[in-house]
Amino acid sequence: MNITLNNIHKRFGPVHANKGITAAFGEGQIVGILGENGAGKSTLMKILSGFQPADSGEILLDNNHIRYDGPQSALAYGIGMLQQDPLDVGAFTVLENYVFGRSDRFLPKWRDAEQELLQLVQRFGFDLDPDTPIENLSIAQRQQLEIIRLLGLGVQALILDEPTTGISAEQKATLFDALRRLAHQDKLVVLLVSHKLEDVIDLCDSVIVLRSGENVGSMLMPETHTLSPALMNETKARLVQMMFGQELPQQKRQSAATSRAIMQLNNLHVQDKRLHIAGVSLTVHAGEVIGLAGLDGSGQELFMRAVCGLTRTAEGKIHVGNQDLTGKPYRQFMTNGVVFGAAGRLEEGLIAGLTLTEHIALVDDTQAFIDWQTLSKATQEKIAHYNVRGRPSDEIQQLSGGNQQRVLMALLPEQPELLILEQPTRGLDVDSAHWIWEQLLFRRQHGTAIIFSSPELDELVAYSDRILVFYSGRIHEVTDVSGTTIDQLGHLIGGEFSQ
Numbered sequence: 001m002n003i004t005l006n007n008i009h010k011r012f013g014p015v016h017a018n019k020g021i022t023a024a025f026g027e028g029q030i031v032g033i034l035g036e037n038g039a040g041k042s043t044l045m046k047i048l049s050g051f052q053p054a055d056s057g058e059i060l061l062d063n064n065h066i067r068y069d070g071p072q073s074a075l076a077y078g079i080g081m082l083q084q085d086p087l088d089v090g091a092f093t094v095l096e097n098y099v100f101g102r103s104d105r106f107l108p109k110w111r112d113a114e115q116e117l118l119q120l121v122q123r124f125g126f127d128l129d130p131d132t133p134i135e136n137l138s139i140a141q142r143q144q145l146e147i148i149r150l151l152g153l154g155v156q157a158l159i160l161d162e163p164t165t166g167i168s169a170e171q172k173a174t175l176f177d178a179l180r181r182l183a184h185q186d187k188l189v190v191l192l193v194s195h196k197l198e199d200v201i202d203l204c205d206s207v208i209v210l211r212s213g214e215n216v217g218s219m220l221m222p223e224t225h226t227l228s229p230a231l232m233n234e235t236k237a238r239l240v241q242m243m244f245g246q247e248l249p250q251q252k253r254q255s256a257a258t259s260r261a262i263m264q265l266n267n268l269h270v271q272d273k274r275l276h277i278a279g280v281s282l283t284v285h286a287g288e289v290i291g292l293a294g295l296d297g298s299g300q301e302l303f304m305r306a307v308c309g310l311t312r313t314a315e316g317k318i319h320v321g322n323q324d325l326t327g328k329p330y331r332q333f334m335t336n337g338v339v340f341g342a343a344g345r346l347e348e349g350l351i352a353g354l355t356l357t358e359h360i361a362l363v364d365d366t367q368a369f370i371d372w373q374t375l376s377k378a379t380q381e382k383i384a385h386y387n388v389r390g391r392p393s394d395e396i397q398q399l400s401g402g403n404q405q406r407v408l409m410a411l412l413p414e415q416p417e418l419l420i421l422e423q424p425t426r427g428l429d430v431d432s433a434h435w436i437w438e439q440l441l442f443r444r445q446h447g448t449a450i451i452f453s454s455p456e457l458d459e460l461v462a463y464s465d466r467i468l469v470f471y472s473g474r475i476h477e478v479t480d481v482s483g484t485t486i487d488q489l490g491h492l493i494g495g496e497f498s499q
Contacts (some may be wrong), residue, residue: 001061001078001156001189002026003048008057010043012398015389017043018054019213027156030183030190032200032221035210036243036429037402038389041193044210045159048191049081050074078156082163084401084427085347086142088134095130098149113152120148124178138296140171147178157189158182162401162427164199167455168295169490176203195429197236209242217242244431254441255465256287261321262418262449263307263338268316270306275299275473277306280316282468284418284449291460291481292453293493294470300453301422303470307451308340308420309333320417337417343426343453345404350396356383356407357392363411382410387435402432409439419443421452425459437463457486457493471495 003025010018017040025031035041046052048059050071059066061077068074071081088097099113114130121128126144134142143163150158160179164172180203183190194200200207201221208218219242222235263284270277277299284290292300305311307318309330318326320336330340342348350359357379361370364378379392386406390399396407405428412419424440425433441463444450454460460467460481467478469492476492478484 002063003079003157003189004060004063005044005048006058006060008044008047009055010040010047010052011055013391013394017213018047018057020057021210021213021215023208023215023218025157025189025191027189028183028187029206030179030192030204032204032207033191033193033210034195034197034200034207034239034243037195037405037427037432038400039210039243040213041210042161042400045081045161045191045193048074048157049079049159051081075150075153075155078154079159080150080153080155080157081159082143082146082150082161084162084165085344086139086146088142088145090134092134093130094128094132094134094137094145097134097145098130098152100149102153116152117148120151124148124181125174126178138167138171139165140167140175140296143167143175144178151182155188157191159191159193161193162195163192164194164196165423165427165455168493171296172199179203195427195432197239197430200239201232201235207239209239211243211245240430243429255289256444256447257465258286258288258447260286260447262286262288264317264319265307266317266319268306268318269314270299270302270311271314272302272311275302277303277470277473277475280475284451286417286447286449287444289444289450289452289463289465291464291467292451292470293457293460293467293489294453295493296455298470298493299473299475300468300470304340304420304422304451304453308338310340337413339413339416339419341408341412341419341421341424343422345401345408345426346397349408350404352397353395355393355395356388356390359396359407359411386410386439401427402429405432405436409436415443415446416448418449418451421450423454424452425454425456433459457489461486461489469493 005021005023008018008021021044033041033045043052047054050068050073066077068077089100092100095114095117098117117130128141128145163175179190182188192204204221206218206220209216222231261283265280265282268280294300302311306313309325309328309332313326317324320338323336325332325336346352357376360379360382361375376392383390386409388406389403396404425436428436440450461484464481467481469476469478
């Protein structure tokens, strides 16, 4: 299959997301779709996969003009998309999700479907059990299932939107091996939407770069085995220049930690159905940044929710300042200056269907009655200050992921005692991630302590004063972060500290 997009336009109100984009993708190729947040990448791929209609322009498959009215119609033409958050059904098992969406889903041949599923699992080295409920799968396993489901539906073009967000290096290696096989052996078109330059350089044969809704150029990727550190840096610099029109400043490593204790954990025990984190004693100081590292599901998410009252502890004490908040709800922690930010923007942090002004209203506790005119003005000021591409009347789901993250930052208190943040730069491009950290470090300079998790090892090393490495519920503390390499941290994440 060969795909041509010709003069694609798409508007959302005053926002011109795609401005006459033309691009071509050939079978057997892995093509990266690069661009800053809000550049129009996801919009373009949703048009190609039928999730959104274009305002104008055309799609050609093997030089034949096609038109479809939704994702099912696109699948019928052999085009499928793996969303950043996989579109599976939580109440179903792996096998039930595999057959979901087929024409025979009401009377499926379960044995045949299971055999197909297991053959694909084995071929790509995936880790899936047909009887496992979706709620028990990691994000990487859910992605594996969605890829297999799309292959079972016969796709010839596979689009992946930020597929390495929130997965481990080992899981990424498995995914990339599968994608190379699909493109280079099975001759599928594989399109990778990503903000991670290392991933694009490692996986893709070529890239196209979007900026402000336009296709500003393309570039062939060098062979990975020929990449010296100098050539890698040169390639990254060229891609950054294409994405942003300029080089980005380097963040200088600094520390603002003081001796004032913000939070003290004493022999803390936390557990859920799978993990038991035992005997954690830790003091968090004002102005300190503590990074949490570990494979997906190693306990860092459970730990973060426990130390802000969202998950009950089994044993031990939590003190914030002079207050014993053990067993208290999150509202009590907020009152004492502890604020949590979830990785799932629309799942936990924001509310789909509400406007930006309505989100500001939810966190504004200064007025007994809502003055919408005043709030709209305040929202416009927030939009300007946080450089959000949107209007006060826009519903939050209309914004790109990067702009949603900027809104989340605008909703945070200006100077909390402690920020606990799950993957604060999840799905963000280099410039947006740099901007988020500028805002966080400004708060840190004024005494706010920060605990954050990230799957990006370079981010952990760049910003943390200390790193807690989680492995199967066990924790290893890295105090000399400046003397720790990415490779050493990777080995710790793999559990080598337990030996």
